[in-house]
Amino acid sequence: MSLRYRLAFYLFGLTIGIVFVYFFMTKKAEASGVTFCYLPNCRVLKDLRSKPLKIGDEATKRFDEKWVTLDDIKMSLEHGDVIFSESNKPFEDGKLYIVEGKTIANQDITIEMISYENKVILKDIKKE
Structure with a gap:
């Protein structure tokens, strides 16, 4: 498998992972009343x-x-x-x-x- 296909699969999986984590973390934070204050x-x-x-x-x-x-x-x-x-x-x-x-x-x-x-x-x- 060439480098181009490996990079495409990696970026595709990374994108799905980021969306998955963002979706579930925001839902969990809203349900438990957690706010993220970093500033x-x-x-x-x-x-x-x-x-x-x-x-x-x-x-x-x-x-x-x-x-x-x-x-x-x-x-x-x-x-x-x-x-x-x-x-x-x-x-x-x-x-x-x-x-x-x-x-x-x-x-x-x-x-x-x-x-x-x-x-x-x-x-x-x-x-x-």
């Missing part, structure tokens, strides 16, 4: 979402002003951007993270969160 922004947001959320005094005041809701915070933790130049700094035995996001009314907000080993505290919410 730093995704990993930090996933870590902040996975811990129990406590609301600080300043954030409680912002919620009382009625321009932001907890749904806005959850949406920002799904689709927001972590400002790494101002984040991951030691703060009160935890790490301070700054997340930029949007409210449901499409208003820009900045969220300050303190991440501890077993909880996250919502420190403050600011309008942009």
Whole structure:
């Protein structure tokens, strides 16, 4: 068998294998709720979402002003951007993270969160 036919069979089998793995891995991930976060922004947001959320005094005041809701915070933790130049700094035995996001009314907000080993505290919410 010539090299050309060997290469054709190899590429054909490789293509079938890639499609097979992709199809079954995505179905398995969707069924079990697994997400693949490889980028730093995704990993930090996933870590902040996975811990129990406590609301600080300043954030409680912002919620009382009625321009932001907890749904806005959850949406920002799904689709927001972590400002790494101002984040991951030691703060009160935890790490301070700054997340930029949007409210449901499409208003820009900045969220300050303190991440501890077993909880996250919502420190403050600011309008942009």
